[in-house]
Amino acid sequence: FGTADMQKRFFDWLEIYDQVENTSYRQTGPPRELMKLAPLLRRFFLRVTDEETSHGVTLIIDFPEKIIPAAEESGASADERTALVTLLKWAASPEMRREDVGVILITESAAELHADLLQNPHGAQVRLDLPDxxxxxxxxxxxxxxxxxxxxxxxxxxxxxxxxxxxxxxxxxxxxxxxxxxxxxxxxxxxxxxxxxxxxxxxxCQGLVRFKDPKPGVSLDLVATHEAAKKKLREIAWLFKNGKTDVVERGILVPGRVGVGKSFLIDCFASECGLPVMEIGEFRSKWVGDTERQQMRILMTVRALGPVIVVVDEADAVFGSREGDSDSGVSGRVFAAFAAHIGDSSLRGREVWVAMTSRPDLLAIDMKRQGRFGLSLPLFAAQNGDDVQALFSVIARVKKIALHEDVLAYVHDELGDRALTGSDVESILMRAKERAVLALRDDDVQLEDLKEAVNSFMDPLDPNLLALQEIAAVLSCSDKRYLPPEYREADRASLVEEFARLKRMAGRR
Incomplete structure (x- = not known):
């Protein structure tokens, strides 16, 4: 009740109702079942609005999803169907409209309510965002x-x-x-x-996201190789620092084979921008309505956080696609909500979405268009001796491992033809450091330690799958300036043909 006077008037009226209908609601309280309560409330509303001092009346229903949940017609109970029909009749009732009787349903997610109610022309939806x-x-x-x-x-x-x-x-x-x-x-x-x-x-967000503030002293200078991608990301960081956010990309696609350092690159980029990071993981649930509610919470928080960098790892799996016949349309609704939000140009400069994936070909084409993830910055393994040496130098500095000149020369000359990634180099360095520690030389990693680590290192990943991921990254690139020299002038038709061949091989396993 809005006021104590309204509560008193209701119970006074209820006493008269008991006398007429031979009930005892005045003593026991109104019925809890909506089917019994709805006729009683309707009579009270119309009685109150007939009075000269009336200014209308409003019924507020909290947690309406418990009364009229989103469900298939065949799966709804008799009470749920009756409650839905009652509310639809109230919404269309000319008497209740004439007497200024309103009904407000308060729910966290409109997706949890029955579609017939949401689509009714006599009702309106009002979204309350987080405070600005x-x-x-x-x-x-x-x-x-x-x-x-x-x-x-x-x-x-x-x-x-x-x-x-x-x-x-x-x-x-x-x-x-x-x-x-x-x-x-x-x-x-x-x-x-x-x-x-x-x-x-x-x-x-029920633990389905990770929130990180920018780290002082962390910048793109800590990233080895990936020069073309770093140059573009530094330009975007400059735009943020200088308030030129009206031209900032809405989304950035970062494809690349596993282990090339996609996550580390974006963490450094966010810190260089001075912006927080919100990482979205897999949020789908087996419970009806839970997936849409979690997505709503995540998108509402992202909208309120801006400016923020939103990172989606394994983006092809998280975003999904419009097709989802086996899940009652959940995948389609989730995809549509993401597509609509990321495509909202009014949020340009407040949110930068970063989609990381090793299989950009599996990302729906709707997401890769301009205005969503139109900028693609592919990452690649080391291309030459300078790249390999840079990887060893930077990662050794981060891991606090001192490398002598003879070690760096060996790395440049002997490992320059190997397509090593950051994760490969980190593994080799940690093996070399382990050998030095066991030999009681904690701070002295020698050339023999590194050679032993290199000779024993085996990449367990399927080379055909890695080649598939690399060509997928090349084909998704939006600007040839971001490609290594060997791919800049490559025949695209030949790449497509090779990709199809590798994809067929992967499909047979």
């Missing part, structure tokens, strides 16, 4: 979350900065974040906000 920066600032300055304690008393962060740092959280979670620090007698610091925000966002 101005709303968060007003909430923080109001003191509602901190019992009106002065800001300087509990926070080391100014209110505008705090409002910016809490992007992606609803007001209740902001209240919990601030109250937690105050109750523990600690001040709200940048570290506290970052840690709590990461935890709260991942909890809200």
């Amino acid at each position: 920066a101005d709303e968060r600032l007003r909430f923080i300055e109001s003191g509602a979350a901190t019992e009106n304690a002065p800001l300087a008393q509990w926070s080391e962060i100014a209110a505008p900065d705090l409002a910016t740092r809490t992007a992606g959280l609803n007001l209740l979670r902001i209240q919990h974040l601030l109250a937690e620090a105050i109750r523990n007698g600690s001040r709200v610091t940048v570290e506290h906000v970052s840690g709590s925000k990461k935890r709260l966002i991942e909890e809200y």
Whole structure:
């Protein structure tokens, strides 16, 4: 009830109803079943709106998905079908419209409600997004979350900065974040906000995403090789740093064979931009309606977080496709929601979606068009001795392994013709370091250690599958400047033919 007076009027009317209908709802409470409650409420609504002081009446139904869930007609129970018909009749009733009787259904995801209700022309859908920066600032300055304690008393962060740092959280979670620090007698610091925000966002999305803030001191300088891709990503980072986001790409496709360092490259790119990263994993569920609800939460959080870099690994599996006959249309709805969101040009500059995959050919063509993932930056294994030496030098520096000049010369001259990836080089270096440690030379990796590691190293991956993934990356490229020299002038028809041959071979296994 909106007011105590309305509650009193209802129970007074209910007492008269009991006398007329020979019921005892005044003493026992209204019926809990909607089928019994709906006729009673309708009579009360029309009675109240007949009074001269009436300004209409509104019924608010929370968790309506429990009453009229999204379900196939044949799978719905008799009560669910009756409840649906009741609400549809109320929506179309000229009496209730004339008397200004409204019904509001409050649900987290409209996808959980029956389609007939959502498509009814007498109903309207109103989406409530997560609060924007101005709303968060007003909430923080109001003191509602901190019992009106002065800001300087509990926070080391100014209110505008705090409002910016809490992007992606609803007001209740902001209240919990601030109250937690105050109750523990600690001040709200940048570290506290970052840690709590990461935890709260991942909890809200039920652990189906990973949230990461940019890391100080991390940039694309830590990435070896991939010069063409790094140059383009540095240009995008410059656009963000200088506020030129109206020309930033909506999505970036990063194809490449397994192990080439796609994830590390994008982590460094995000830190160079100074933007947080939200990684989306597999979120599909076997429970009806759960997949769409999880997707809705993820997209709502992404929209509120901006500017943000959204990373989708194994994008061909996560996005799916329009075809999904065996799952009651879930795959089609999920794909359509992703396609609509990523194709929304109004979000340009607020979100950069990065799709990483070793099989870009499996990504739906709708996703690869301009305006979604039109920019493709393929990554490749080392192409020559300089690339191999750069990989060993950079990864050794990250792993705090000192390499002598004779080791680097051996790497350049003897391993330059091998198509090594970052993961290959890391494995070789760790084996060499292990041999040195066992020989009680913890900080002295010698040439013999590396040679032993190289000679014993075997790549367990199928070379035909790796070749398939590499050609798929070449064919998905959007600009020949991002390709190695050997592929820039290659005959595309020959590449397509070779790809088809490798694909047939892979399909026979």
